[in-house]
Structures are given as structure tokens and as C-alpha cells.
Amino acid sequence: MASASPPAAVAMADEAKLQKIELEDGSWMRGRLENGELQGRVEHFMADGTRRICTYVEGAMHGTQELLDGDGSLLSIMTFEHDQLQGRCELPLEDGGRIIAYIDASVEEQTEADDKQEMEGAKSGGDTAQVTNVEQERARGEQSKESSVEDEEDEEDEEEEEEEEDSMAALPEWLTCQIGAYIYPGQVCALIGRFHGGRLVCGHAGSVAEAEELINAAVVGRGHVALARWSCGCPCVGRQLPVYFGEAVSSTTIAERPLQPDPLEQAMVNVRPSLLPASGEGLFTSKPATAGTIVAFYSGVRVAQDEVDQRDWDETDYTLSVDDDCCVDVPPVYRSLGIYCATLGHKANHSFDQQNAQYEPCWHPRFGPIKCLRLLKDLAAGEEVYVHYDYEVGQILAEYGRAPPTTEPADAPQWFLEQLHRHLKATKVVGSATGPE
Missing domain, CATH: 2.170.270.10 (SET domain)
Incomplete structure (x- = not known):
């Protein structure tokens, strides 16, 4: 009777079957090829230093994909079926928050236009607070001498849209879903609803447990079970809860x-x-x-x-x-x-x-x-x-012997400088300078 191979020997044999596949974009993959197609666990080393670990079935991504940075820290988790986003996805944020979502790429493509329309609709509803900058108004007045009123309005609209896009353009576009939740840092609470590129489209406040339950129900029912619990596919419709929207913050709008x-x-x-x-x-x-x-x-x-x-x-x-x-x-x-x-x-x-x-x-x-x-x-x-408002006060600290000498002048409002002098005199260190009288 033949004895079974020890685990270490099996691992070495599997490692020997792995191949290195170099790609034109400078990245490379390490995995197993069967009949010319990737099969099983594959590591994809990106040119920017990040690394993707995912499972392939007959040459297509099928299963969970983890994206790691150069230090091995988790950047995102995505789920694929036959190369299409399908399932639970998660994006940890540097501040300790995270976004979880059920994403079905085939559905999200169809609803992308609806999401944009809903965000535009949110801009016209509720309280709108705006503040006008005097210098900008003067500049617009000068421009009106050289262009028609219609051209000026078009330019202002374009600038406003660019500002709004820039203020939100920080998360990946793939994070678009009908069923998702932003989990606040510390797991305190969640905003549950629809997201577009990581930005809240509409939703309501809830608990982390409610958010997790909803995503799990979506995974099991492939979205249908969770959506059936909502009217019109949105968690805030038909419920007696405050509705939250992504805010179009700009140089003139503090919040809708x-x-x-x-x-x-x-x-x-x-x-x-x-x-x-x-x-x-x-x-x-x-x-x-x-x-x-x-x-x-x-x-x-x-x-x-x-x-x-x-x-x-x-x-x-x-x-x-x-x-x-x-x-x-x-x-x-x-x-x-x-x-x-x-x-x-x-x-x-x-x-x-x-x-x-x-x-x-x-x-x-x-x-x-x-x-x-x-x-x-x-x-x-x-x-x-x-x-601590942390203004530039190195020169003053040097006068009291609290910092190395510097020629850089203090750069802070007068009230802050007055409080700083009082604080330094009241907390005089033995053997240090007393500072200016």
C-alpha cells in the first residue's frame, strides 16, 4: 500500500506547476495553466506595486479577489462570476470606515443613468444654502463684458459640475450598487442605500447589523430578496426614515x-x-x-x-x-x-x-x-x-527656548499669538528663556 505524500511535498509539487506570465502593461501573473487557460489561485503583481489574489476557472475570474498594497494591507475585496462583478464587495477606508455592497455588474450598467438622474433630482430638493464670493462675482462681471449671458451661464454650470466631481472623485468607479452601506468608523452606525462610485445616491441611517443582514440577504438571493424588501429598489422609499443624499459641495454650496x-x-x-x-x-x-x-x-x-x-x-x-x-x-x-x-x-x-x-x-x-x-x-x-489649531509659530517657540532658532516669522492670527504668549509664560520650563516682555 503506497503511503500518502507529506503536505510539504504536495505544496512543493503545486509550486512547481506555477508559471510566470508577463503582460504588456508591465504587470505579471503567477498561476497554473491548464490547456492554455488560468486555473485556480492566481497572483497578479501590478506595475504600481499592488497585488491581486483571485481564483480563476477556465481562464475567467470566478470567486473572491483581494487587492493588497505593497505591504500586504487589504485595499478591497471584490467577487466575480465569469469575469463579471457579482456578489459581495468591500472597500476598507483609511479613516477606519468601510463600504460594503452587493454588486451585479449587469444590473448596475442599466441603472447608472437612473442614479445620475436621482442625484440631479436631489440637488433641486430640500434646503439649498449658497454663499457668494465677492471676487468671483467681480470676475464674472468682467467676463460678461466680453461674452453673451448664455455663454457665461454655460461656463458657470460647467465649472460648478467640475467642482462637484472633483470633491467626490476619490473612490473607485466600480463601487456602484443598488444595495450597499457605508459603515462609519468605530462601527457606530451605517448609511444604507444606493451608491455610485462610492458616493451615496440615496439611503437611510441604520445599524451595522442591519447593513450586514441586507448584504447577506442580497448575496443569497442574488439581489432579488433584498430588493423585494424595498419599494422601487431603494431602502429609503416607503419607510418613515430621513432620506440622505450625496451632497454637491462646491465653492458656492455648503450643502443642499x-x-x-x-x-x-x-x-x-x-x-x-x-x-x-x-x-x-x-x-x-x-x-x-x-x-x-x-x-x-x-x-x-x-x-x-x-x-x-x-x-x-x-x-x-x-x-x-x-x-x-x-x-x-x-x-x-x-x-x-x-x-x-x-x-x-x-x-x-x-x-x-x-x-x-x-x-x-x-x-x-x-x-x-x-x-x-x-x-x-x-x-x-x-x-x-x-x-490645537497648529499655526506656524516656530519663531515664538524659539524665543521661549521651546524650539531651535529659526528665521521663519510666526504665521497666525493675533488672538492665537496672544494666547500663545500667555500659555508659554504660564508654563515656563526651568532654565528656558522667559520670552519677550
């Missing part, structure tokens, strides 16, 4: 629905008078939260960084950089909760010695790439959330 609160913020924070003297309103925790928890978001009108750099400091009190090119701003008219409460991150006050949170980049299903507020310490319910 500026008074619709965020589900995570409703659970995590509230706004009331700050504990700091003469600081107006502040942001407070509604329940205990641990370090690393995201408790709020910071959105606003989109403003180019170059434009912000030209403003006086008293015009940038509520401006926050999203990246090197773009900022979000909450103009004065929208700083009241009765006018704008779609995000609350702008309500957090600055503190030099009580900082317990910081702003970080994030993705939001309604607003796209913005900033979030993540805790640095554990907080009990009812504690105020403080951030």
Missing part, C-alpha cells in the same frame, strides 16, 4: 440639506456653551469615547488653498485645509446651528494645554473627502472636545 445632522455626530457629540472664557459654543461628548474614536466631521464650502492664502486672518477663522490644494470653510452666515448643522467639527475650540483631539483626513459618503475629529484621549460623557 444644511440642516440634516450626521448620524454619527448625533450619537457621539452635542453643542453647547464652551467652558473656555469668551469662546462661544463648544463641542461636547454625548457618551464615553475612547482614544482613536472619530466623533465629528468638518465640511464646508470648497475654497482653493491659493485663495485662502490671500485672505486676512479674520477671514479664515473657520477655514481648514483638506489637502495641499483645497480647504473647507464655514462662512459666517452658516455658523449658527439653526442655519447649518450637517457637520459639527467646526465647533471644537482650540486649547494649548487641554487638547484631546485632532483633525485628520477622512471620506464621508455625503460630502466626499473632508476632515474628521479623532480623539487623542479617553473622554467621559459631557467632556468638551479641544483641538
